[in-house]
Amino acid sequence: MSWKFDDGTPIYLQIAERIREQIASGEISPGGKVPTVREIAELAGVNPNTVQRALAELEASALVAAERGNGGRFVSDNPDLLAKLKHDMARTATGDFLAKMRKLGFEKAKTVGYLNEYKEES
Amino acid sequence: MSWKFDDGTPIYLQIAERIREQIASGEISPGGKVPTVREIAELAGVNPNTVQRALAELEASALVAAERGNGGRFVSDNPDLLAKLKHDMARTATGDFLAKMRKLGFEKAKTVGYLNEYKEES
DNA sequence: ACTAATGTATTATTGCCATAATACAATAAT
DNA sequence: ATTATTGTATTATGGCAATAATACATTAGT
Numbered sequence: 001m002s003w004k005f006d007d008g009t010p011i012y013l014q015i016a017e018r019i020r021e022q023i024a025s026g027e028i029s030p031g032g033k034v035p036t037v038r039e040i041a042e043l044a045g046v047n048p049n050t051v052q053r054a055l056a057e058l059e060a061s062a063l064v065a066a067e068r069g070n071g072g073r074f075v076s077d078n079p080d081l082l083a084k085l086k087h088d089m090a091r092t093a094t095g096d097f098l099a100k101m102r103k104l105g106f107e108k109a110k111t112v113g114y115l116n117e118y119k120e121e122s
Numbered sequence: 123m124s125w126k127f128d129d130g131t132p133i134y135l136q137i138a139e140r141i142r143e144q145i146a147s148g149e150i151s152p153g154g155k156v157p158t159v160r161e162i163a164e165l166a167g168v169n170p171n172t173v174q175r176a177l178a179e180l181e182a183s184a185l186v187a188a189e190r191g192n193g194g195r196f197v198s199d200n201p202d203l204l205a206k207l208k209h210d211m212a213r214t215a216t217g218d219f220l221a222k223m224r225k226l227g228f229e230k231a232k233t234v235g236y237l238n239e240y241k242e243e244s
Numbered sequence: 245a246c247t248a249a250t251g252t253a254t255t256a257t258t259g260c261c262a263t264a265a266t267a268c269a270a271t272a273a274t
Numbered sequence: 275a276t277t278a279t280t281g282t283a284t285t286a287t288g289g290c291a292a293t294a295a296t297a298c299a300t301t302a303g304t
Contacts, residue, residue, distance in 0.1 A: 008132055008135050009130055010130050012262085013130050021226060024227070025227040026227065036279080036280060036281085037280075047263045055281095066280090067271085067280085068281050069269090069270045069271025070270090070271060070272040070273075071279090071280070071281085086226060086227070089226055090226055090236060093226070094219075094236060095240075097215060097216075098237075098240070100143075103144075104143060104147050104212055104215070105148065105208070106212065112237055112238060114216060115216055115219075115234060116234060118213075132290085134292085158249080158250060168292080169293050172291080174251080174252075174253095188251060188252090189251090189301085190252085191250060191300045191302060192300090194249085194250060195251085
């Protein structure tokens with residue numbers, strides 16, 4: 001995992017988003033263990049408090065739950081919740097992308113065309 | 123224009139990005155006049171200093187230039203620069219979108235398919 | 245010359261992000 | 275019971291974003 005951060009957006013939100021992605025993609029399995037606050041802080045090179053704040057975001061939406069003591073945090077194993085997460089994130093990303101392209105003057109058909117012809121490493 | 127802002131990202135960056143979009147799309151014509159600092163501040167409901175900071179970003183990339191006095195600010199009329207702006211913004215948006223979808227578990231082909239079937243207002 | 249409109253600069257204040265350094269709370273393992 | 279591991283809470287500090295209130299600089303219009 002890379003753990004580089006953009007400037008201009010709070011790190012705790014970026015961390016929350018990345019973990020959300022890992023959950024949505026299944027990179028962290030349903031019911032699986034989330035790395036500890038201190039581990040993530042170490043990996044990401046940030047203060048534990050910052051990580052905790054990120055994880056509090058995920059708990060607020062019931063995506064993870066804490067088990068104190070030697071437990072750590074665990075991803076929800078609710079299939080509906082996880083499916084909804086993935087669906088919502090994909091849908092949001094797509095809607096945002098289309099909106100952005102529209103602002104740039106690309107109507108949907110043009111955006112689709114652009115995406116089709118898109119090649120990495122121009 | 124709506125002028126709502128996301129939390130978590132500095133407003134001055136969001137303002138700069140929106141004006142960049144307006145320039146890239148031609149909503150503000152090449153060589154055209156950019157609203158004044160005080161006008162934008164009024165419309166967006168923010169402090170003039172915040173707007174100035176945003177516009178300083180655009181000047182740093184030569185997209186706009188200031189004419190003091192009764193002038194105001196004007197968009198560059200350099201066709202190459204404007205074409206490059208639009209190209210770069212579209213490319214960045216597309217690359218970011220693909221990266222995001224990939225993190226969610228959608229390879230490019232799936233992303234293209236998803237976009238094709240995407241309907242607003244689900 | 246004067247005025248109005250615009251960009252630019254300065255200073256102070258408030259609030260949130262992030263860090264730092266601890267301490268406390270709960271539970272599994274021994 | 276003790277210990278180690280983990281989550282949680284507290285307090286202090288520094289930095290940047292944003293606001294606020296002015297003041298100054300430049301130029302067009304009159």
